[in-house]
Amino acid sequence: MLHLTDIQLQDNKAFLAMLSHVLNVDGFYFSTTYDLTHTLQRLANTSPEFQEMSLLERADPRFVWNGHLLREFAAQPEIHRFALPVMHGFIAMHSCSINGKYFDWLLISRRSCFRAGVRYYVRGIDSEGHAANFVETEQIVHYNGSKASFVQTRGSIPFFWSQRPNLKYKPKPQISKVVNHMDGFQRHFDSQIISYGKQMIVNLVNQKGSEKPLEQTFAKMVNSLGNGMVRYIAFDFHKECSRMRWDRLQLLMDQLAEQQDEFSYFLVDSDGKVVTQQEGIFRSNCMDCLDRTNVIQSLLARRSLQAQLQRLGVLHVGQRIEEQAEFEKIYKNAWADNANACAKQYAGTGALKTDYTRTGKRTQWGLIMDGWNSLIRYYRNNFSDGFRQDAIDLFLGNYSVDEVESVSPLHIQKDWKFLALPIIMVVAFSMCIICLLMAGDTWTETLAYVLFWGTASFGTLAIIFYNGKDFVDAPKLVQKEKMD
16 A cells, blocks of 8 residues: 555545445355355256366356456365355245245345446446346245246346436437347347246336337347247236236236246256256346336246145145235245345335235335335436446456556546536425425425425526536446447
């Protein structure tokens, strides 16, 4: 540290703050004995040589978040036992009982470290076909020595598009017009097929408005791909479930039932004999691959679990998981916790629609909490996600610190309008509070005052001062568009 200049010491503090920020996010896991980066099915289909490898050597690189930090250890086999791969995502483990029969139920979500980042700064795919916010989720059952698992994936719509923050609540997605989408698209699904077999795409985006071009392009590219291993279904989640009609999700489940039966699930008996293999997966997505996606994945996983528990003899013929009140509560809460974990890691807040995942119905309180989380997402996506993106890029090695770099990217001068934004927000918030205190006796008058003055104070000032990306906290360490 003695050889560093004052500016370098200041930069070093900033870089350490970035690393601490990444490590302070919940959801990092490691094991000294079990390979967390592979599914049960992948582990069952490996060679004896693979089983003898160290956990670092055999780990799936997609899910090793400390791979960059361990790069020097990887070349020294004698110290591999000290170098454990770290996974990022979510794990829930529960000992459960149905009909007096005890079994372990696990839920594991593995986030890919390829094309990793935050909500609006990382969308689509890169040239290698890696999708943003790609997560592999595995549901596992252990009962009397038998093991069953069901795997699904989620990931951003796999072509080149972006949705950079610009102070609007929902920035308009932009599909690139200067790249060959099919190259990356085909690489993505080639990799998916090698890893998982047949693909059933479940696209949950809106089929009108700003999301419509994404749905149309996705459908067109699947048709152009012409691969019988890749199938596609579009379901306008928001339209179908509008006005609290969540029962209409059964329409989608009915459409996917035959395909799910064909894909089956992985099952190995107590003697280690593989009984069934999962022949394909559902690849679900919405815009963020968070809220809508998690709801659908939980329903698909429940249907698979129903079949697994009946085959293992835990459930009697005719019994349904929904009727098992104690386990049903565990199941719903675990999937809601999974949704929150994935959402916090990508969007910065808990997930939306978790009231449905936890209770099986939409509630007024759930709508209020969704509004609150949406407000927090708006602030973070526009005003703090640049730092989060830089932190992830630094941690994963996408940006390397160069001591001889003449000008540090950390010292790019911010426009005065960006610095003025906190003052504007304080003024707007203060006016809202004043309106609440001075408004009329009725809630109608109060609400009108708040909506008018609160919106006017912030909105008008933002319009007056806003120009391009001046207000938006853009990443500094990796300047180029992250799709090349």
